Amino acid sequence: MFRNNYDNDSVTFSPQGRIFQVEYAAEAVKQGSVVVGITSKKHVVLVALKRNAEELSSYQKKIFAIDEHAGIAIAGLTSDARVLSNFMKQQCLGHRLTYGRDLPVRTLVDMIGAKAQQNTQQYGKRPYGVGLLIAGVDEQGPHLFEFQPSGMTEEMVAFAIGARSQMARTYLEKNLELFADCSREELIAHGLKALKESLVQDRELTIENTSVGVTGFSKADDGSTKVEQFKVFDGQEVNGWIESVADDKAAAEGESMEVDG
Amino acid sequence: MTSIGTGYDLANSIFSPDGRNFQVEYAVKAVENGGTSIGIRCKDGVVLAVEKVVASKLLKQGANKRIATVDRHLGVVYSGMVPDGRHFVDRSRDEALAWRDTFKTPIPTADLASRMGGYMQAYTLYQSVRPFGITAIVGGFDSELELPVDGEVGSGPAVGAGGKTAGKKHGGPFLYMIEPSGLYWGYYGAAAGKGRQVAKAELEKLDLGGAGELSLEQAVKEAARIIYLSHDDVKDKKFELEMSWISGADGPTKGKHQEVPKALREEAEKEAERLAKKAVEGDDDDDDDDDSDDDKKDGDKMEE
Amino acid sequence: MDHRPQAWGRPRDDIYGAYDGSYLQTTGPKQNTQAPVVTGTSVVALKFKDGVVIAADNLASYGSLARFTDVKRLRVFLDTSVVGFGGDVSDMQYLDRHLNELAIDESYETDPSAPDAGALNAANLHKYLQKLMYKRRNDFDPLWNQILVAGLDSGSKPFLASVDLRGTAFSSPSLASGFGAALAQPIMRKYAATEEDAAKLSREDAVKVVQECMKVLYYRDARSMDKYSIAVVTKEGVELKEDEQLEKQSWAFAERIRGYGTQTV
Numbered sequence: 058m059f060r061n062n063y064d065n066d067s068v069t070f071s072p073q074g075r076i077f078q079v080e081y082a083a084e085a086v087k088q089g090s091v092v093v094g095i096t097s098k099k100h101v102v103l104v105a106l107k108r109n110a111e112e113l114s115s116y117q118k119k120i121f122a123i124d125e126h127a128g129i130a131i132a133g134l135t136s137d138a139r140v141l142s143n144f145m146k147q148q149c150l151g152h153r154l155t156y157g158r159d160l161p162v163r164t165l166v167d168m169i170g171a172k173a174q175q176n177t178q179q180y181g182k183r184p185y186g187v188g189l190l191i192a193g194v195d196e197q198g199p200h201l202f203e204f205q206p207s208g209m210t211e212e213m214v215a216f217a218i219g220a221r222s223q224m225a226r227t228y229l230e231k232n233l234e235l236f237a238d239c240s241r242e243e244l245i246a247h248g249l250k251a252l253k254e255s256l257v258q259d260r261e262l263t264i265e266n267t268s269v270g271v272t273g274f275s276k277a278d279d280g281s282t283k284v285e286q287f288k289v290f291d292g293q294e295v296n297g298w299i300e301s302v303a304d305d306k307a308a309a310e311g312e313s314m315e316v317d318g
Numbered sequence: 319m320t321s322i323g324t325g326y327d328l329a330n331s332i333f334s335p336d337g338r339n340f341q342v343e344y345a346v347k348a349v350e351n352g353g354t355s356i357g358i359r360c361k362d363g364v365v366l367a368v369e370k371v372v373a374s375k376l377l378k379q380g381a382n383k384r385i386a387t388v389d390r391h392l393g394v395v396y397s398g399m400v401p402d403g404r405h406f407v408d409r410s411r412d413e414a415l416a417w418r419d420t421f422k423t424p425i426p427t428a429d430l431a432s433r434m435g436g437y438m439q440a441y442t443l444y445q446s447v448r449p450f451g452i453t454a455i456v457g458g459f460d461s462e463l464e465l466p467v468d469g470e471v472g473s474g475p476a477v478g479a480g481g482k483t484a485g486k487k488h489g490g491p492f493l494y495m496i497e498p499s500g501l502y503w504g505y506y507g508a509a510a511g512k513g514r515q516v517a518k519a520e521l522e523k524l525d526l527g528g529a530g531e532l533s534l535e536q537a538v539k540e541a542a543r544i545i546y547l548s549h550d551d552v553k554d555k556k557f558e559l560e561m562s563w564i565s566g567a568d569g570p571t572k573g574k575h576q577e578v579p580k581a582l583r584e585e586a587e588k589e590a591e592r593l594a595k596k597a598v599e600g601d602d603d604d605d606d607d608d609d610s611d612d613d614k615k616d617g618d619k620m621e622e
Numbered sequence: 623m624d625h626r627p628q629a630w631g632r633p634r635d636d637i638y639g640a641y642d643g644s645y646l647q648t649t650g651p652k653q654n655t656q657a658p659v660v661t662g663t664s665v666v667a668l669k670f671k672d673g674v675v676i677a678a679d680n681l682a683s684y685g686s687l688a689r690f691t692d693v694k695r696l697r698v699f700l701d702t703s704v705v706g707f708g709g710d711v712s713d714m715q716y717l718d719r720h721l722n723e724l725a726i727d728e729s730y731e732t733d734p735s736a737p738d739a740g741a742l743n744a745a746n747l748h749k750y751l752q753k754l755m756y757k758r759r760n761d762f763d764p765l766w767n768q769i770l771v772a773g774l775d776s777g778s779k780p781f782l783a784s785v786d787l788r789g790t791a792f793s794s795p796s797l798a799s800g801f802g803a804a805l806a807q808p809i810m811r812k813y814a815a816t817e818e819d820a821a822k823l824s825r826e827d828a829v830k831v832v833q834e835c836m837k838v839l840y841y842r843d844a845r846s847m848d849k850y851s852i853a854v855v856t857k858e859g860v861e862l863k864e865d866e867q868l869e870k871q872s873w874a875f876a877e878r879i880r881g882y883g884t885q886t887v
Contacts, residue, residue: 062328068448069328072340074347076448096378157749158776161740164731171408174401180446196740196776201378208401212381213374230375277777387730411730415723422719 067177067184079177079184082206086188089132091219091255092119093248094190094201095229097239100273100285101192101199103130104248106219106256107266120270120289124149126159127193128270128287132219133206134186141169141185141204159284162193162200166210174208188218194274194284217251224254242298245269249302262299269295329445341449342442345398345498348451352397353557354513354548355384357455358541359493359506360526363534363565364457365578366395367541369513369549372556385562385577389414389424392458393562393575397511398498399451406454410434427458431494431502439500449498453510456496459564459573460489491564506530513548520544534565538578542586546594559587654763658710660684662695663845664802665706665770666835668810669780669795669820670828673856674772676704676782677832679840680864681847682711688847696851698860700725703744703773704853705751708799709787710766717751717765724750744773744781744855748791756789764788768799773855780820780855795820798835801843806835825854837868841875 063069064077071077092105105119117135122128123145131138148168152160169189176182189204203218204210215236217225228251239247248269253262272287290298326332327340334340355368368384385395386407394410396403413433417425425433434456441449495508507521524540525532532540538561545559561578565571578586623634633641660682667676682690690711697705697718705721707714728742742750748771758764764787775781783793795817796810813831814820823831832852840846848868854861 068330068446070341070344070348070448070451072327072344072347074344074349074351074451076451155750155753156742156746158742158746161731167404167731170401170404174405177401178405178441178448178450207399208404212378213376214378216374216376226374226376233375282776390726390729411727415726418719418723 066180067182068180076177079207082184082186083188085186086133086206086218087220087222089134089188089219090119091217091222091225091252092130092132092190093215093217093222093225093229093251093255094130094192094213095215095236095239095244095248095251096192096199096201096213097236097241097244099199099275100239100241100244100271101194101201102241102244102248103128103190103192103270104245104252105130105268105270106252106262107268109266116265118268120268122270122287122289123165123191123193124153124159125286126195126272126284127162127165127191128272128289129192130190130270132188132222137185137187138189141172141187141189144172145169159193159195161195161197162191162202163212165193166191166202166204169204170208170210172208173204173206177207190216190218192270192272192287194272194282196282199273215251217255219255221255221257225251228254241271241273242301245271245298246302249298253302262302264292264296264299267291267295267299269298330441330448331443331445339442339499342499345449345451346453349398349453349498349510350512350514352399352452352511353384354509354511354517354545355395355397355455356510356517356521356541356544357395357457357493357495357505357508358521358524358526358532358537359457359491360532360534360537361530362491362569363459363537363563363571364393364491364493365534365537365541365561365563366393366455366457367545367559367561368395368397369511369545370558370560371554372558380558383560383577385560386410387562387575388430388456389418390574391424391460391564392427392430392456393564394454394456395562396452396454397514398453402450402452403454406434406438406450406452409437410456413437424461426460427456427492427494428504430458431456431492431496431504435494435496435500435502437500438496438498442499451498453498454496455508455510456494457492457562457564458575459491459566461567461573462487462489463567490566509544509548513545513550516548517544520547534563534569535582538563538582539586539589542583542590543593546587546590547597549594551598559583559590561586654761655710655713655766658713658766660689660711661845662693662708662711662714663843664798664800664806664839665695665708665768666798666802666806666810666832666839667706667770667772667782667796668814668823668828668832669782669817670814670823670825671821672780672825673774673854674704674780674782675825675828675832675852675854676706676770676772677836677850677852678706678708679836679847679850681845681849683845686844688845691847691849694851694864696853696862696864697721698853698862699744699747699773700728700741701859702741702855703747703771704855704860704862705747706770706772706799708768708770713765713767717767717769720754721747743776744771745775745783747771747773748781748783748785752785752789752791755785755787759788770797770799772853774857778857801846802835802839805838805842809835809838825856829854833868837871840868840871841873 063071067078090106090108094103103120107116109116120130149160173185176184184206191202201213203216215229269290273285275283326334330341353369353371358365388410414425438450441447493505494502496502506526509517564575567573665678678695682693695707766787768786770784773781784797785791795814798806840848850866851864
């Protein structure tokens with residue numbers, strides 16, 4: 058294999074101005090199983106495909122609650138994700154303790170962005186080998202952010218990262234206009250459908266390999282916001298949703314679905 | 319790049335025999351791939367603008383800001399690696415805060431540029447770090463008024479606070495551009511990123527500097543026009559234009575760095591789009607000579 | 623022999639000579655602020671149906687000397703809350719600078735298209751100040767103030783709360799610091815004893831009650847002044863007037879007061 062002189066560490070630019078170590082870390086994200094996130098005006102959902110190392114082992118968790126109002130879905134190195142997750146939990150708790158409110162989601166995301174950027178500019182450090190989708194609500198509404206190992210963070214309407222996630226993204230792009238006015242259940246259904254697009258042939262969504270995370274908010278009459286606490290659904294809890302997007306069901310619902318899918 | 323393979327470009331802070339720091343030059347390459355950003359300093363304010371290439375349809379429109387506020391009266395925009403830009407902004411804010419703590423007054427634009435120039439330069443000095451992959455444009459409006467010393471008792475002394483001389487003009491709009499080497503100059507019109515050469519050629523035509531008559535509102539329109547003109551329709555299809563401005567205390571932003579109001583931006587964009595289309599159809603190859611000339615100057619040599 | 627209590631158990635000077643304390647350390651342990659120096663007196667505040675009225679006079683005293691007569695003790699935070707400071711003026715200035723920095727920091731993260739959504743409200747600010755004051759007291763370096771925070775909470779309802787140099791925090795439909803706690807509170811409670819009462823109070827009435835309190839305080843508090851600042855916080859924002867004058871003063875009652883000064887009866 059061609060030996061690249063510029064890819065040994067994250068403090069060396071290539072003559073084209075690229076940092077290969079960061080790009081390689083981004084490859085690690087593509088090794089992780091796919092996760093999808095979508096926002097509507099009132100909700101934000103994360104759905105994920107869980108993997109097991111072998112037939113008899115348990116499935117690796119993919120969606121984690123960070124605070125009452127926020128959660129993450131991960132693709133890549135799980136142990137790196139735990140570092141970021143612990144950091145985010147601490148920041149959220151600290152903010153709640155000093156100000157008595159939810160940490161605004163963008164502020165939270167900027168914090169891990171800054172943290173990850175440091176790892177790309179100093180010798181002896183390595184970039185995080187994990188990508189995140191961060192879902193959360195604050196007073197401005199629901200938010201979905203993508204986090205990359207480079208420290209890049211961007212707010213998305215819907216997004217998917219991980220192995221074969223391009224197919225899920227294509228689904229999301231096709232149905233982009235629909236999401237804003239979706240109900241909570243419809244949004245989850247779209248998430249699962251996007252997830253299915255990324256499945257390997259002959260694989261299906263099951264209650265073992267599917268995980269769903271939801272948070273949302275509603276405005277009360279007095280102008281105050283009520284937050285639906287971020288919750289992760291696994292196992293039997295996701296059965297109904299999986300059935301609602303089963304292939305035979307979607308076909309029976311009419312032609313339009315087939316065209317969209 | 320004839321020097322590739324000689325080994326002098328494999329680590330930061332290494333001089334090659336002809337006195338170059340290659341890693342800094344490669345960092346400049348990262349900037350040259352980034353979306354165009356420009357700054358205009360006119361008689362009554364500063365405008366910052368940036369072309370944000372929309373890489374995915376799934377991005378939330380208008381949500382991902384690239385121009386940042388540093389203290390109330392300062393704005394920063396950058397081309398190149400966005401996470402590096404965030405780092406630059408965070409540090410700028412820390413500097414502005416530290417200045418307030420020490421001097422009980424907002425940091426002058428020149429001092430922020432100086433401190434951040436020093437900060438960027440420090441990242442060219444050690445093998446343990448890499449240079450910033452950004453060129454940053456810093457715009458600010460230093461107050462022309464006699465500011466009350468922060469938190470003083472009552473209304474304070476009637477004259478003379480802050481070491482200002484009566485009758486002399488203080489403050490005003492300022493613009494600086496800081497390169498990965500840490501090199502920085504003051505500008506009337508500054509441009510960085512992909513479309514900087516087209517942008518520079520256009521900026522040079524504006525009525526700026528000394529007795530320049532361009533007004534802030536005109537500058538907003540010119541900034542929009544220049545971003546649209548420098549945008550490469552063939553390579554990047556869609557982009558978002560983000561603009562901010564800073565006026566004096568008697569101007570539209572009252573001395574604060576703010577996003578250009580939506581109505582004004584859209585008006586400027588409409589006109590810019592029309593002019594850009596016209597330029598494509600018309601003959602515009604007379605700029606080409608300037609381009610090759612600029613290219614040499616752009617080489618980010620640290621001794622410059 | 624010396625029989626005073628402070629000499630008990632000590633070697634007698636007439637036998638052993640005076641005690642030589644020269645080898646002892648003359649400096650005590652490190653001490654921070656033990657007392658305020660330049661001070662502001664009461665701050666009074668009252669909730670009404672759409673917001674909060676808050677007032678404080680413009681005096682900073684140096685002991686009993688009326689040292690500075692144009693000190694603004696109401697400070698606006700983010701155009702949505704008002705903080706009223708009683709106690710040490712230099713600590714107030716420190717806090718003012720600190721809150722200014724907090725406001726700048728906060729504005730970095732606010733969405734310019736929806737500046738009202740998600741910014742720190744008065745309830746958040748009060749919680750923050752409470753943590754700050756409590757930490758300083760635990761460091762044995764207190765900020766010598768009593769602070770009233772007036773504004774709106776996350777549900778846009780009127781918010782009023784107090785925090786002092788010990789970090790003690792509480793809330794009430796009406797609050798007054800310093801002398802006002804004794805002189806103004808009973809008056810305000812006549813009009814708004816409970817949250818329900820306050821929710822019925824009109825803005826005009828609330829302003830009148832607070833002005834009345836300022837007058838009573840000027841009559842009775844020797845560290846007060848008749849020039850004052852008053853602010854009204856509502857959903858629409860903050861209206862702050864910093865150059866108000868107490869009107870219709872009547873000192874006739876002073877004639878009847880006995881027992882002070884040079885009077886013989």
